[in-house]
Amino acid sequence: MSPPRAALALCLSTLLALFPGGVKAESLEELFRAGNKAFAQGDYGGAVQRYQSLVDAGIRDADVYMNLGLAHARRGELGRAVLAFEQSLHVRPGDDDATNALGLARAAVGKRRAERHGEALVETRPPLAEALVRPYTEQALAVLLLISDAAFFICLILRRRARTDQSRTGLAVAATLLGLVALCLLSGLVIKRGALQEGRAAIVLRDAAELREAPDPRASVRARAPEGGSARVLARDQGFARVRTASGAEGFMSDGDVGLIAD
Amino acid sequence: MKRARYALLCSLLLSCVATRAEAQREPQVRVELSADKAELAVNDNVTVRVYVQTQGAGQPDIEVPEFEGFQVVQRAVQRPMQFSFGFGQSQPVVTSTTQYTFVLVPMGAGTFKIPPVKVTLGQHVFQSKPLVLTVTGQAQGNAAQGNAPQPGSAPQQLGAQPLSGGTVEPQPSARAATPAPQAAGDVAVYDNEAFLRTVVDKLEPYEGEQVTATIYLYTRHNLQQVPAVQAEASTDGFWVQDLLSATRSLEPTRQVINGRGFWVYVLRRFAAFPLKSGELTIGSMALTITRETMFDLFNPTNAPAEVERKSVPVLLKVKALPAENRPAGPIAVGSFEIKSALDRSQVLTGDAVTWTATVRGRGNLRAVKIPDPAVNGLQVLQPEVHDLTETPGDRVQSSRSFAWLVVPQQPGTYNLPALTLETFDPATGAYKRISSERLTLTAAGSAPAGATRATPSPDDKADERPDATDEKDESWPPLHTQSALSRAQRPLSAHGYYPFLLLIWPLLWLGVAFGPSSLARLRARGQGSAEEVLLKNAQHKLKTAREALSSGDARRFHAEIASALNTALEARLGENVSGLTQTQLRTRLAQLGVPDKLSADVCEVLSQCDFARFSSAAVSADEMQRILARAENVRDALASFAPREIKESA
Numbered sequence: 062m063s064p065p066r067a068a069l070a071l072c073l074s075t076l077l078a079l080f081p082g083g084v085k086a087e088s089l090e091e092l093f094r095a096g097n098k099a100f101a102q103g104d105y106g107g108a109v110q111r112y113q114s115l116v117d118a119g120i121r122d123a124d125v126y127m128n129l130g131l132a133h134a135r136r137g138e139l140g141r142a143v144l145a146f147e148q149s150l151h152v153r154p155g156d157d158d159a160t161n162a163l164g165l166a167r168a169a170v171g172k173r174r175a176e177r178h179g180e181a182l183v184e185t186r187p188p189l190a191e192a193l194v195r196p197y198t199e200q201a202l203a204v205l206l207l208i209s210d211a212a213f214f215i216c217l218i219l220r221r222r223a224r225t226d227q228s229r230t231g232l233a234v235a236a237t238l239l240g241l242v243a244l245c246l247l248s249g250l251v252i253k254r255g256a257l258q259e260g261r262a263a264i265v266l267r268d269a270a271e272l273r274e275a276p277d278p279r280a281s282v283r284a285r286a287p288e289g290g291s292a293r294v295l296a297r298d299q300g301f302a303r304v305r306t307a308s309g310a311e312g313f314m315s316d317g318d319v320g321l322i323a324d
Numbered sequence: 325m326k327r328a329r330y331a332l333l334c335s336l337l338l339s340c341v342a343t344r345a346e347a348q349r350e351p352q353v354r355v356e357l358s359a360d361k362a363e364l365a366v367n368d369n370v371t372v373r374v375y376v377q378t379q380g381a382g383q384p385d386i387e388v389p390e391f392e393g394f395q396v397v398q399r400a401v402q403r404p405m406q407f408s409f410g411f412g413q414s415q416p417v418v419t420s421t422t423q424y425t426f427v428l429v430p431m432g433a434g435t436f437k438i439p440p441v442k443v444t445l446g447q448h449v450f451q452s453k454p455l456v457l458t459v460t461g462q463a464q465g466n467a468a469q470g471n472a473p474q475p476g477s478a479p480q481q482l483g484a485q486p487l488s489g490g491t492v493e494p495q496p497s498a499r500a501a502t503p504a505p506q507a508a509g510d511v512a513v514y515d516n517e518a519f520l521r522t523v524v525d526k527l528e529p530y531e532g533e534q535v536t537a538t539i540y541l542y543t544r545h546n547l548q549q550v551p552a553v554q555a556e557a558s559t560d561g562f563w564v565q566d567l568l569s570a571t572r573s574l575e576p577t578r579q580v581i582n583g584r585g586f587w588v589y590v591l592r593r594f595a596a597f598p599l600k601s602g603e604l605t606i607g608s609m610a611l612t613i614t615r616e617t618m619f620d621l622f623n624p625t626n627a628p629a630e631v632e633r634k635s636v637p638v639l640l641k642v643k644a645l646p647a648e649n650r651p652a653g654p655i656a657v658g659s660f661e662i663k664s665a666l667d668r669s670q671v672l673t674g675d676a677v678t679w680t681a682t683v684r685g686r687g688n689l690r691a692v693k694i695p696d697p698a699v700n701g702l703q704v705l706q707p708e709v710h711d712l713t714e715t716p717g718d719r720v721q722s723s724r725s726f727a728w729l730v731v732p733q734q735p736g737t738y739n740l741p742a743l744t745l746e747t748f749d750p751a752t753g754a755y756k757r758i759s760s761e762r763l764t765l766t767a768a769g770s771a772p773a774g775a776t777r778a779t780p781s782p783d784d785k786a787d788e789r790p791d792a793t794d795e796k797d798e799s800w801p802p803l804h805t806q807s808a809l810s811r812a813q814r815p816l817s818a819h820g821y822y823p824f825l826l827l828i829w830p831l832l833w834l835g836v837a838f839g840p841s842s843l844a845r846l847r848a849r850g851q852g853s854a855e856e857v858l859l860k861n862a863q864h865k866l867k868t869a870r871e872a873l874s875s876g877d878a879r880r881f882h883a884e885i886a887s888a889l890n891t892a893l894e895a896r897l898g899e900n901v902s903g904l905t906q907t908q909l910r911t912r913l914a915q916l917g918v919p920d921k922l923s924a925d926v927c928e929v930l931s932q933c934d935f936a937r938f939s940s941a942a943v944s945a946d947e948m949q950r951i952l953a954r955a956e957n958v959r960d961a962l963a964s965f966a967p968r969e970i971k972e973s974a
Contacts (some may be wrong), residue, residue, distance in 0.1 A: 068932070089809050100803055115809070125808035131800055137674055158801035165800060177667075177676060202815035207825055214829035218836045250817055268676070269729055282706070324812065 065282055089115060093125065100132055106252040108132040121324075127162065139173070140288040142166045142268040144320040147264060151322050155196040164276045170289040174268070202253055206246040215238040235264035260293035260305065270319070272312030276301035284310040293317060335620030352379040357441045357452040365461040366433055374424040374441050374453065384420060389439040391428055393459070393583055398427035423628055432458040432580040459598065499594050511636040516584065518543040518613050520591075520635035522557075524606065528641045529591035531601045532657030533750040536567070536718055539592040539609050539635055542579070546587060550574060551611040558607030562596040563688055567715045569588060595720045597688040598658075611634040612944045649755055651746045656721075658687015659749050662761035666730075666740070673735045673767045679704075682725040682761060689722035694743055696728065702738055702765075705729040732767030739764055822868065862888045873948050878936065881948055885955045886933035887927060892962045906931060922961050929955050 078171035085228045094112030111199060112129035115122075128143030146163035187195065193200065223229045251257060266287035273280040286292065288308045292314075296303040301313040356375040374392070378384045398551050402423045411546065512521035521540040529535045539557060568590070576587040590611070598604055613634050645655060664681040671677050681694055694703050707726040714721045724805040732738060741762040747756050768845075816822055865888035872881035892901045897916055901909055904928050913923040934949055936943045943951075 093807055097803055097805055120809050120813050121812035122810045125809065127801075127804050128807075131803060134800060138497060158804070162801050173527035173675070199815040199817055200813065203815055203822065207816070207822075210826050211829045213727075214833040217833050221837060254817065269705070278516050282708070285708075 070122060071171065076272045088120060088232075089120060089234060092100075092118075096132075098129075099112070100128065101313040105132045105135040109136065121148075121152055121160065123149045123156060126152065127156070127159050130159075130166070132164055134169070136164070136268075139166050139170045140264060140268070141320070143170065144264040144291040147322045148263075150195070152198075162303055167289060170287070174287060181267065186221075186317060190252050197249065197253070199250065199253045200251045202246055206250055209239050209246055210242040213243050217319060258293060262292045263292045263302075263319045265290045265292055265304075265314075266304070266320050267318045270314055272304065272306070272310055272314055273313065276313040280313070283312040284308075286310070286314065286318075294319060294321060302304075331551040334582050344572055351443055352376070353384065353448070353450040355441055355443050355445055355450050355452040357438070357455045359455055359457060359609075362433040362456065363458045363460060364430065364920075366430055366459055367461070369429045370394075372426045372438070372456060374452075376420075376422045376427075376441070376443050377419045378443070378445055383445075384422070385444040386422060386424075387444070388424060389441060391426065391438055393434065393436040393580060393585060393586060394428035394430055394457075395427050395578060396426055398425075400425045412783065419718070425655055431578055431585045433459045434583070435459075437584075441585075442832060445748060448471070462636060472817065474524045474575050493932055499593050505868075507871055511638060512542070513636060514581070516544065516634070518631055518633055519598060520609060520611070520633050522606070522609075522635045522638055524638050524640070526640075528639075528643055529598060529656060530643050530750045531598050531645055532655075532691075532748070533597070534658075534687065534720055535562075535596045535640065536600070537592070537594055537596055537605075537606050537638070541589040541591050541611070541613070541633075542581070542586040543589070543613060544586060547574065547589065547683075548614045551591070551613045552611060554610040555608070556633070556873075557592065557609040557955060558605070559594075559596055560607075561604040561779050562598055562606075563599055563690060564597075565595045565688075565713060565715065565720050567593045567595055567718050567720075572598045578774050578896040593718065593903070594716070597720075598640065598642040601642045604640045604642050606638045606640065612731065625898050645748050646753070646755075651757065653746060653754060656683070656687060656689065656747045657750065658685055658689075658747065659751065660685030660687065660689070660745065660747050660758055662743060662760045664740075665763060666763055669764060670766045670768060671732060673732055675767075676705075676729045676731045677765065679728045679730045679763070682723060683745060684721070684723040686719055686721050688720065692724055692745065694745060697741060697743065699730075699738055699740060701732060701734045701736065704735060705731075730750060730765070732765065735767045737764060804941065855895045857889050859959075860936075862892040862895065865891060866952070866959060869955070873952060875943070876945070878943055882933040882936040882943075885951060886930055889933075889955060889958060891928055891951070892959045895925065896965060898963050916966065922965070925954065925958050926962075929958055956972060 092111050092115055096108045096115070098113060099105075099107035109129065109132045110133060112125055115125050126145045126149035130142045130149060133145055134142035135138070137249065141164065143145050146159050146166060149159040150163065152161070163190045213236055216232050216239060220229055220232040220236065223232060226281065255262060265286040265288055269285040269290070271282045272284040272286055274283050284306070286304070291307045293305045294302045295305060295311075296311070302316050302319050303311070304314045304319055305311045354375070354377040356373070358373050358375070360371045360373075361368075374386075374388060376384060376386050378908055399967045402425075404423070435456060435458045438457065440451040440454045509527050510521070511526045512519050519542050521542060523538045523540070525536045526533070537557075541551065569620075573587050574591075576589050579586050579588045591611075594608065610629055610632065614630050660683055662681060662683045664679065667678040667680070679697070680796055681692070683689055696707065698704065705728060707728045710725045710727070712723040714723075741764050742759040744757055744759045747758055748754070748822070749756060864886045869881050869884035869888065872878075892902070893901045897912070901912065904912060909930075910923055910927055913922075913926065929951060936948075936951075
């Protein structure tokens, strides 16, 4: 290899090392397009496979989750669809499409359970505290908290230096308001991070998923969890997850029957 | 006249003699025992009257007999008392009448002899005639509970006690001893006071067949409270189902055994299913009985208020199921039937239906298990099992249902096989296979959007497309064709430095708010230390002055004293006073609030030092010693003195 060619190769390899995302993005983009193509052709299984490959490759994109959820829904895998839509909303809160799709998926789960069991309870709205912070990402709340924190203390510092009563009063009012905002943001951040709840948010993927007494397939069934239902994963052990469902039932569920909303 | 006197005297003597004789006469007692009828029917009742009348100085002791063979349903007592005083009598004559009235109900037919009534008055004992009552007619059945033993059907007696006459008082050790197991279906150790009786309906059952065991308590007296169970009858090797309610009340019935009436309580009744063949024992039950004496008010007995009793264990010889024609696999012992049903017979492919099999009948179903059915093209999930046990007529009837979720994987018609169960009926002694009816399940079309598959295959491409109409109905949002394909971003709040970012501004504010005042405080603390240094210098100079005094250097001594005082004044007043005149110094000290005496001392010592510096030889060593002592006092006084300005600033 001649010296100029060797130098060129070195430069290229350096560029590749410096910008791995750019190089890989092209193949990931192809995978995404292939998934969309399969979906359009009605090959929902193929679409799921490709979208899932993107997720396995570390992609945490709201659009990928959205399409994955749609493909699962078309396959009738409503629990997995609910999980994907929840994941999409986790990445991009307030997305209209994902919100709409999540509602449809939950309604379809309820309809199917009602046909099967005569009646069904459908989760339509989250608890109030979670609903309040649902439209915001954790990142947005963290940045806003940082800004309001700084503004609050700057107001306090300026108030000490203020010469006139008028400016002191104005700064005191501003500091009070900013303090309240900071407190609200702090509370929202705590709720968003799930610090007040045990375990991690998850979705049950299979209907009548068994909650067993012990992490053993031979253990007796304590309860069954409905497909698409919310749950908290408290721990994982021997291929089983210790799960608490929205109804309060707790037991060991097969790892494959429950999916985490966030990594 | 004389004759009349004699007549009066004689009459008085006669009356005295008559009075003495009256006083020493035996008490008059009348004791009667009577009934309003001598013959009565079993269902009739009889009123028995005990009449005791005494005339004397004491109170009679009346002993009322026990009414063997009768139940006292009503009793009453009347005690009118009369006092009479005769002329010339030294003490009153007491006439006491006591009348008992008992209403008795016979507990069985026969001739009953009621013992006489005994009355003790002083040293004398009186008694009535006995009373014979004849009860005719057939005895009515007990107001029995379930399988309570019939009157007259005395239990088999083991180690029997005397059956009539007297009160049987078993030895305490005999009470506590557990009788040996008996291979009999109706066993008890008879006792006049109380005993336990165990009745078993079957002594040689088959393995898994129901054996009904009942434990009765027989007691002569009403129970004051529920007996305290010391030990339950052991049932090792059995599956046991209680046949009595746990919240029932103990309602006794009456039964006559050997002419004695007993209250009979059903303590335990349970169905025992032997789990294995061979000899099995229903163990002994031990309890403590607290009883209430029937005649507490009239004739309290000396019998103990608490007695302990144990039942006789029963030995069962459990037969194994016959080997002849015995089918393989698990066998349910009893008489059962099996039914199966689907909640829907037509479903969409991929949708789940519930297939329920219910086994119902007489016997123990706890061990019954139906294997999961296997049908090609159907996914059968693990069943939910529900049990229901009832005990009508003391026979255990069980129901066990298995509910499988069944998911057709492919469209088509599925023939669900009959579910079978092998049984053995002890009544007929034969095996029997029971079967449910066959069922048909039709899975039509592909799964709609609202249906699921239990095990989706990612590679399966043929069945993904739902019906177009369903797709439109669901109104799913459109596919997102563009994506940034962004990777997971760790939020700012997840970083370890985020809390420190939040703390920067509060710390800055704390610095601005409290920094200057803290600096001022530190500065003030620095000033305080300068004062201390100066005072130490003054002390050091006084020490040097002392050395100069020792060496006899008067000039140096006075110079050090003056310097020490000036240094002390500078330390306390914050200014150099060496340049001031005496007058100026006095004025300044007065302004600072220095006491006059201290001010005078300071000025005097300083003037002595000034004077001695120019004529040091004129000052004696004693004088210098006094100056030194005075200078030290002045220094100490200045060290403890706070000038007015400093106080104000502080």
